[in-house]
Amino acid sequence: MRWKGRRTSDNVQDRRGGGAVKTGGVSVLGLVVAFVAWKFFGADPQQAYQMTKQATQQTSSASQTAPENETAEQKEARQFVSTVLADTEDTWTPIFQQLGREYKAPTLVMYSGATATGCGTGQSAMGPFYCPADQTVYIDTDFFKDMRTQMGITGEQNQTELSRQDQAGDFAQAYVIAHEVGHHVQTLLGISQQVTQARQQASETQGNQLSVRQELQADCLAGLWAKQTNQRTQFLEQGDVAEAMDAAEKIGDDYLQRKARGSVVPDSFTHGTSEQRQRWFDRGFSSGDINQCDTFGANSL
Incomplete structure (x- = not known):
């Protein structure tokens, strides 16, 4: 994935090293894989709205600059995240204009360990997530390391930590951001x-089905982003789309449940199967058309 040397977003807050709630750092390496990956593409919207908005003021006061004594690896991650976020802004602004709307870009917060959010305290264990209460994406960038190691999503071995961001799994990481x-x-x-309103009136199984459709639509929108960004910048390299498909496979509900306990319970799915996630990402990528991402109107997922 070619990402260096392009526009970066001003809507990134870097809280690594200060300005946020700290709990001593939560290691993802000790977590159950199924739990990590269930949270991989964001907290459940219903839960997000029900969580307390305990620290919205703290959110706005956090540092928006690079952390003190920033390492080369941290700088690389910050520049990468800022570039991908800029790409999403450049994709969605004209689409919203075509819809007769104004696109208000989200803030993206990078943090370490834990941080205050409009949806309560965000922690590394949650993985990247979007909080609708403050319209902010939260990412502990250590999770990207987990993608490359514990979850085994793409990536060459025996590389320096700095070079991995540029050579291994970078498009899968961009896919995570675009999904959020x-x-x-x-x-x-x-x-x-x-x-959210429909789930309040639905059974648990019906609520899960709505969640699946919402998550698959976000996958489709991520594919749309990739398509339109590539048309503008030609940023994709050979193997990049395969990275996204690999990621989509490994965070499918069926894959995770089978890996965690050897069996699957479809009624408990909240994000969709591996095949569904791959299919809807590909649908967005193939079409580049938001109208093709209507998972709620689809008879079959």
Whole structure:
């Protein structure tokens, strides 16, 4: 993935090293794989709205600059995240204009260990997530290391830590960010609010089915982002799309449940199967058309 030397976003807050709630750092290496990956593409929207908005003021006061004594690896991660976020802004701004709307870009917060959010305290164990209450994406960038190691999502071995960001799994990481921004798009379009209301009146199984459709739509929107960004910048390299497909496979509900306990319970799925996640990402990538991402109107997922 070619990402260096392009525009970066001003909507990134870097709280690594200060300005946020700290709990001593939560290691993802000791977590159950199924739990980590269930949270991999964001906290459940219903839970997000129900969590306390305990620290919204703290969120706005956090440092927006690079942390003190920033390492080369941290700088690389910050520049990468800022570039991908800028790409999402450049994709969604004209699409919203075509829809007769204004795109309000989300903030993206990088943190370590734990941080205050509009949806309560965010922790490393949650993985990257979007909080609709403050319209912010939260990422502990150590999770990207987990993608390359514990979850085994793409990546060459025996590389320096600095070079991995550029050579191994970078597009899978961009896919994570684009998926979370997809939830922001759903919030701006009122989709998330409709799902939340519908889930309040639904059974647990029906609520899970709505969650699956919402997550698959975010996958499709991530594919759309990749398509349109590549048309503008030609940033994709050979193997990049395969990285995204590999990631989509390994965070499918069926894959995770089978890996964790040897069997699957479809009624408990909240994000979709591996095949579904791959299919909807590919649908967005193949079409580049937001109208092709209507998972709620689809008879078959």
